[in-house]
Amino acid sequence: MKKAILFLSFVAFAGSIFAQKKTTTSATVKFDASTAIDNLPKAENKTVIAAINTTTGSIAFEAAVKNFAFTNPTIQDHFNGGNWMNSDKFPTFTYKGNITDLSAVNFAKEGSYTVNTEGVITVKGVEQKISTPATIVIKGTTIAATADFSIKLADFGISGAPIDGGKVAKEPKISVSAELQ
């Protein structure tokens, strides 16, 4: 009986170590909507909140729209304005998803793993499903995750003359990286 209790305690303890939610408040999301005729519409946000649950494979991101940093002040103002992201009304971009092949990664063993993810990204209050591969690197107690994909602005109801005129890409490239502790 004592051995059984001891064993269960050990399992619970081990579970609490390895089966946990890891987070960061300094994940990075970059987007590049530049074109051949305009190099300005690209930005990065380095204060993105991210979480991963190593037991369930759930992943979540929250990015404050106003904290996307552009090199050009006017472009940054336009990006946050009512005609584009309307960041006063829609202050965050969010993503909620899962690793669909969780068995492909061993969170207890150092190494680099390629996984598939599926989830829902929300921009300007519009939800869209998205599937993308991601790379997970385990080193010590740190999980580094990266993913690259693109979105169609039209899917989120984002349109305008700069897009039609070729000054803003219709399908910006998105790069995500997070070092979760």
Add this chain to the structure above:
Amino acid sequence: MSTQTKKRSPWRKRILFSLLVLAVITAGIYWYVATDTYSDTKDRKPAYIVSAFDFINEFRQNEKIAKEKYNNKILLVNGRVSAIEPADTTMNVKFVDTGTGDYIIFTFQQQHVDEAKTIKVGDSVSIKAAYRDFIYSEILDAYSIMFQRSTLNK
């Protein structure tokens, strides 16, 4: 016939000249806007000087008023560093209210990113930066205040 030609010609010239001037002005404005960048925060005078936890409390008490007050302003924020986090190739500095989990986070301006590497957890520092937003995180169940283009104020 020749009189008519003489009458038309000055107007054509004037119109062409006006269009040329307009084109030059438009190109100048476009060039100015396209090449404009943010000034160095170190050279900016802060609109407000605040202490980290009083600042967080001000937002908790009335988010709407605080957001309007600090919108796009340069602030000098004094506090004790709670955490330093890697962010891509740079570091972010955080002041955390351990009681609630609410926090202030600073990303450093490109020319000042090395300053963040000199800061240690527990240091009392003054950071001058551009206020961006105050948001609630469902992931953390906490509020965060975000600053851009930060520099260490010495």
